[in-house]
Amino acid sequence: MARFSLISHPDYPPRAVESVSVQVDRLPEGGLWLEYAVRGTAALLLPEEQEPGRADDLWTTTCFELFFKAAGGDAYSEFNLSPSFQWAAYGFDSYRTGMRELPAQSPDIEINLNAAPYFFLAAEPWPPELIAGDGTLALTAVIEEQGGVKSYWSLAHPPGAPDFHHPACFVGRLPALGGA
Numbered sequence: 001m002a003r004f005s006l007i008s009h010p011d012y013p014p015r016a017v018e019s020v021s022v023q024v025d026r027l028p029e030g031g032l033w034l035e036y037a038v039r040g041t042a043a044l045l046l047p048e049e050q051e052p053g054r055a056d057d058l059w060t061t062t063c064f065e066l067f068f069k070a071a072g073g074d075a076y077s078e079f080n081l082s083p084s085f086q087w088a089a090y091g092f093d094s095y096r097t098g099m100r101e102l103p104a105q106s107p108d109i110e111i112n113l114n115a116a117p118y119f120f121l122a123a124e125p126w127p128p129e130l131i132a133g134d135g136t137l138a139l140t141a142v143i144e145e146q147g148g149v150k151s152y153w154s155l156a157h158p159p160g161a162p163d164f165h166h167p168a169c170f171v172g173r174l175p176a177l178g179g180a
Contacts, residue, residue, distance in 0.1 A: 066079045090102060
């Protein structure tokens with residue numbers, strides 16, 4: 001298990017959200033368990049619940065993301081998890097090029113809205129072959145709050161506008177199997 005604290009992009013501060021953290025556990029089968037926690041939810045806006053399934057453009061409102069880049073290459077995967085219960089999985093050959101949908105089954109998304117001042121979204125996503133071996137993570141979140149305020153959270157931010165695909169964001173390490 002590994003726990004990560006995300007930082008908001010300095011040019012897009014949150015209204016009421018105080019922190020976003022992510023717990024990542026590698027499962028014995030090789031997949032990942034992700035648990036995102038948002039503290040300070042008084043103004044948090046969530047997308048309307050939908051039938052679970054694949055959808056595009058989830059990042060336009062509150063959405064939680066994981067990017068994985070295998071060691072020694074430029075290719076990476078992007079996984080989006082929405083409080084609407086929708087999700088997306090994409091592969092890229094290198095920085096923002098060669099985008100394609102990845103074959104994946106619907107992850108098990110769980111939401112806890114009754115844990116104020118926290119909001120939790122947890123998911124057991126993606127077959128192990130999509131996140132195999134050693135590599136680096138970019139853990140991110142787009143948080144929308146009342147009044148149209150959007151903040152962009154990541155382990156690290158490159159200079160300029162928010163860009164979760166940028167190599168500078170890939171600073172997390174996958175936890176070892178068994179939580180070591």
